[in-house]
Amino acid sequence: MARLLFVEDDQTLGLSLRLALTAHGHDVRVAPSLTAARQVLGAGPVDLVLLDLGLPDGDGLELVTELRKRGDFTPILVLTARATLADRCEGLRHGADDYLGKPFDLPELVARIDALLRRHGWTRTPSARPLSNARIGRLTIDFGARTATCDGEPVTLSDLELRLLQHLLGHPGQVVSREALLTDVWELPPTSKTRSIDTFVYRLRRLIEPDPSRPTVLVSVRGAGWRLCPDQQ
Ligand code: CA
Numbered sequence: 001m002a003r004l005l006f007v008e009d010d011q012t013l014g015l016s017l018r019l020a021l022t023a024h025g026h027d028v029r030v031a032p033s034l035t036a037a038r039q040v041l042g043a044g045p046v047d048l049v050l051l052d053l054g055l056p057d058g059d060g061l062e063l064v065t066e067l068r069k070r071g072d073f074t075p076i077l078v079l080t081a082r083a084t085l086a087d088r089c090e091g092l093r094h095g096a097d098d099y100l101g102k103p104f105d106l107p108e109l110v111a112r113i114d115a116l117l118r119r120h121g122w123t124r125t126p127s128a129r130p131l132s133n134a135r136i137g138r139l140t141i142d143f144g145a146r147t148a149t150c151d152g153e154p155v156t157l158s159d160l161e162l163r164l165l166q167h168l169l170g171h172p173g174q175v176v177s178r179e180a181l182l183t184d185v186w187e188l189p190p191t192s193k194t195r196s197i198d199t200f201v202y203r204l205r206r207l208i209e210p211d212p213s214r215p216t217v218l219v220s221v222r223g224a225g226w227r228l229c230p231d232q233q
Pocket of ligand 1: 008009010052053054
């Protein structure tokens with residue numbers, strides 16, 4: 001699974017492409033601005049950047065220049081409506097690796113992404129380590145069988161709860177933001193106003209925490225999100 005960052009302020013396109021590329025086996029984060037993109041890149045490396053140019057806080061090419069200047073050669077595929085020959089040349093001169101004009105066909109985009117990843121030495125490993133069993137606090141989960149027990153008693157978890165747990169387990173000890181959960185688990189735009197996450201966190205805490213009123217396993221990080229400390233009992 002390659003980690004892709006899609007820098008795109010068009011929410012509909014961001015979401016639809018994220019779903020499509022996820023279906024092709026990639027892990028896709030969408031950043032709606034240069035600032036958001038810098039945050040994602042600052043949090044850890046990505047395998048490829050898909051970059052729109054017309055962004056609310058600047059020109060996507062600024063990001064290309066920034067990365068290349070600091071010796072970061074993460075492959076960048078520029079995806080934009082500005083696709084005249086001059087634009088393409090300018091993008092490539094800034095250090096982008098490929099250029100695709102909007103509107104584009106999904107199969108072509110997928111093929112170009114795969115080609116770029118291959119060229120940069122990325123190989124598709126058959127879902128490297130599928131998560132099978134996990135223990136979080138009082139909860140033991142069998143992701144394969146989609147069953148769980150709390151203190152040895154069977155409990156039922158919904159698909160969304162399983163996905164939320166899977167996501168949190170994929171980022172142990174790291175702060176996971178509300179926006180990341182909205183896009184990666186709920187598959188909603190990051191600005192969605194739903195309080196659903198809080199309800200899910202409340203319910204999960206009742207299953208995992210030794211004392212749900214004083215969480216030590218799934219802790220809130222004020223103003224930032226939540227952190228899973230799966231080994232804390
Ligand atoms: Ca745009």
